[in-house]
Amino acid sequence: MRNAVVIVGSGMMGSGIGAMAALAGRRVILVDTEESRARRGRERAMDCIRLREENGLATQAEAQQAEALLEVSAELPSAVQEAAMVVEAIVENLEAKQNVFAQLDGLLPPEIPICSNTSGLQITQISALCTHPERTMTTHFWLPAHLVPLVEVVMGQHTSEAMAQRMVEELKRWKKAPVLVRRDLPGQLANRIFQAIIREAVDIVASGLASAEDVDTAISCGMAMRFPEWGPLKHLDAIGLQLGLSVQDSVLPNLCAEAQAGTYLRQLVADGKLGVSSGSGFYDWSARSIDEDMRKRDQFIIGAVKLKAQLDGE
Numbered sequence: 434m435r436n437a438v439v440i441v442g443s444g445m446m447g448s449g450i451g452a453m454a455a456l457a458g459r460r461v462i463l464v465d466t467e468e469s470r471a472r473r474g475r476e477r478a479m480d481c482i483r484l485r486e487e488n489g490l491a492t493q494a495e496a497q498q499a500e501a502l503l504e505v506s507a508e509l510p511s512a513v514q515e516a517a518m519v520v521e522a523i524v525e526n527l528e529a530k531q532n533v534f535a536q537l538d539g540l541l542p543p544e545i546p547i548c549s550n551t552s553g554l555q556i557t558q559i560s561a562l563c564t565h566p567e568r569t570m571t572t573h574f575w576l577p578a579h580l581v582p583l584v585e586v587v588m589g590q591h592t593s594e595a596m597a598q599r600m601v602e603e604l605k606r607w608k609k610a611p612v613l614v615r616r617d618l619p620g621q622l623a624n625r626i627f628q629a630i631i632r633e634a635v636d637i638v639a640s641g642l643a644s645a646e647d648v649d650t651a652i653s654c655g656m657a658m659r660f661p662e663w664g665p666l667k668h669l670d671a672i673g674l675q676l677g678l679s680v681q682d683s684v685l686p687n688l689c690a691e692a693q694a695g696t697y698l699r700q701l702v703a704d705g706k707l708g709v710s711s712g713s714g715f716y717d718w719s720a721r722s723i724d725e726d727m728r729k730r731d732q733f734i735i736g737a738v739k740l741k742a743q744l745d746g747e
Contacts, residue, residue, distance in 0.1 A: 443474020447522035449578030452481035455499035471505035481579035636689035639697030645715035
């Protein structure tokens, strides 16, 4: 009986995706190259489920049911015999993903959707070796997948819109906020916006206009405070498009418009300042704890998700 959500890859993203599917009452099979790896993925998925339960985002009954629904496997061909849908969440390598998709395409009947969690690759290329690319699409879950509601459902050149819409409806049942992206462009939807913010943020630091910490504070304590319930296009409508037009004409000519990563960021990398992994980047990580910062990030997201759910229920 085809009633399972099969997750190929049980790492950080795959385990979080599996947790959300199980919390939605879906049977989940976490598949990895070794059963021990898949079992570790299941443990991570249970950590995600417990975190949501402890913070009121899942009930005790939902968490207990989800635990019973989480299975593991190291045998992809046998696991997908029971698949109602598949989400690939392996390493971000085009050839590796193409090979997995080609294998899945040969194992599954054409009505079973095959999705990729890719954050940077294009689904049209990933599915290039498939006989049935119309059932392939990107489902890009944002990190951390068990907390951030957004999932970008990206259609490739051959994706069936009916299949993509079917996936949007499925993800809503997972308490996700799916958006349908109708063109397969680099950066999908949200990352295109995010990279524009990063480009300007780096340029501000490089120009000496403000420090990295002040740039992050300006975003975190300014526009980002509004974003969960007040996106930029709603903001434009609220202030009036004539004012928005005037501000853009004034500000845009002075913004960074480089078509590639800037010199400042390249120099940091060349100097071995790679961020947390090397101990320094924009911040001195010898004096900060990334684990503590991630804990604060997750607690903020949890609070925002709970508050948005309350507001949406009004």
